[in-house]
Amino acid sequence: CSAIDACESNNGGCSSKAECRRTTPGNRACVCSTGYTGDGIVCLEINPCLVNNGGCDRNAECTQTGPNQAVCNCLRGYSGDGKTCTYISLCSQNNGGCSEFAICNDTELTERTCTCKPNYIGDGFKCRGNIFQELLRNSNTSRFYFHLEALSIRDLSGPGPFTLFVPRTDVLNSDPRVKDWVAKGVMAQVLRYHVVACASLLYKDLAAITNITSLQGDLIHISYSQNSLVLNNKAEIVLSDTVGTNGVIHVINQILVP
Numbered sequence: 510c511s512a513i514d515a516c517e518s519n520n521g522g523c524s525s526k527a528e529c530r531r532t533t534p535g536n537r538a539c540v541c542s543t544g545y546t547g548d549g550i551v552c553l554e555i556n557p558c559l560v561n562n563g564g565c566d567r568n569a570e571c572t573q574t575g576p577n578q579a580v581c582n583c584l585r586g587y588s589g590d591g592k593t594c595t596y597i598s599l600c601s602q603n604n605g606g607c608s609e610f611a612i613c614n615d616t617e618l619t620e621r622t623c624t625c626k627p628n629y630i631g632d633g634f635k636c637r638g639n640i641f642q643e644l645l646r647n648s649n650t651s652r653f654y655f656h657l658e659a660l661s662i663r664d665l666s667g668p669g670p671f672t673l674f675v676p677r678t679d680v681l682n683s684d685p686r687v688k689d690w691v692a693k694g695v696m697a698q699v700l701r702y703h704v705v706a707c708a709s710l711l712y713k714d715l716a717a718i719t720n721i722t723s724l725q726g727d728l729i730h731i732s733y734s735q736n737s738l739v740l741n742n743k744a745e746i747v748l749s750d751t752v753g754t755n756g757v758i759h760v761i762n763q764i765l766v767p
Contacts, residue, residue, distance in 0.1 A: 526552035544576025560647045566594040586619050610636035630754050640673055641665035642754035649748065649760050652678035653700070660697045664724065669755030670709035672721070674729075674740060676764045677747070684764055701725040702767040709756045712738065712749040741765060 515521050521529035524537035527549045530538045532594025539549025544554050555564040555577040563571035565581030569591045571577050588597050599605040599621040600613035607613040607623030612631045614622045623633025630637055637643055641663070644654035653675045657665070665671055681687060689751050690696040703722040715721075715738055720728045738746045740761060748760035760765035 523525065523549050524552040528718075542576075545727050565591050568594040569598070574669075577630055579708060586663065597762045607633050608636040626694065628754060637751070638670075639666060639755045640671060640758050642756060643751060644673075644675065647751070649677050650675045650758060652681040653703075655701055656681065656696065660700065662697060664701070664704065664706075667755065668705065671677070671724075671756035672705040672710040673756060673758045674703045674705075674716075674744070674746075674761050674765060675758055676703070676744070676761055680762060680764060686766075687762070698725050698767060699764070702727060702729075702765070705729070709752075711752075711757060712759070717761075723765075723767070724765055729765065738750045 513749065514531060515535055515537035516523075516529035516531055516586045520527070521537040521539065523529040523537070524547065525543065526545045527541045527547075529591070530540060530648055532538050536697075537701075540550055541547050541552035543556055545552040547553050554573075554575075555575050555636050557577055558565075558571035558573050563579040563581065565571040566583065566587075568587045569581045569583050569589075571579050571581055583591055583594035585595055587594040589595050589710055598615050599619070600607075603609070605613035605621045605623065607621075607626065610632075611623045611625050616622055620737065625631045625633055625636035626735045628638060631710070641654070641657070642677050644650045644657075644665075654747055655685045657663075665673065687696070690699050702723045702725040705721050706724050708721070710721070716733060720733065723729055730741050732742060738745070744761040744763035746759045747762050751758040
């Protein structure tokens, strides 16, 4: 007589995902393979994601890849290996893309708001201070700023409003009359002739008037020629409407002389 092998046929009636183990003659035990669970007759894949999120961080997604196997991927707005995920603050790098003069606030995942700081205006991505500050931030107008500083002219730091006509830096640097005006002590009057007080006049506003009075006291004549606004029949406005908290800057291509 020979012992009957209960596992010999059809895996002993065990699941295809189970191992049939002979016990005593004519008997067997069905044991589910690694990664499966059940009584051996029926074996189901173990999904590790169903228990404790598969060991993934609570801010990660657990994805089953096989029997009792899974990968962890941090959710959008978080970074890490999946086991540990850290919130990504948009504001932590480069101020979230906001202006250096703005406050960046994380609002929700992958979202933030940019708000200009007090005493600045703008959309948060571009913020401007008063026009005295703005002069220094633009290479076209920075030379005018240094002339004001040299003569301690701080009118443009006040509440305003002001309209300012600024000769381009290259014009101020190349005009030989500037040195003469400085030497004769009249440069302050020339600079103030480029300022209009008590009004913030945009390009469209200037197009509707013919004369305005400067801070120096003399009139500035405005005319329209060849699709451009021209001051005193000489200086053309080449860049316009740089708006600050206390006024507006227009860049011109010649110096205005009282």
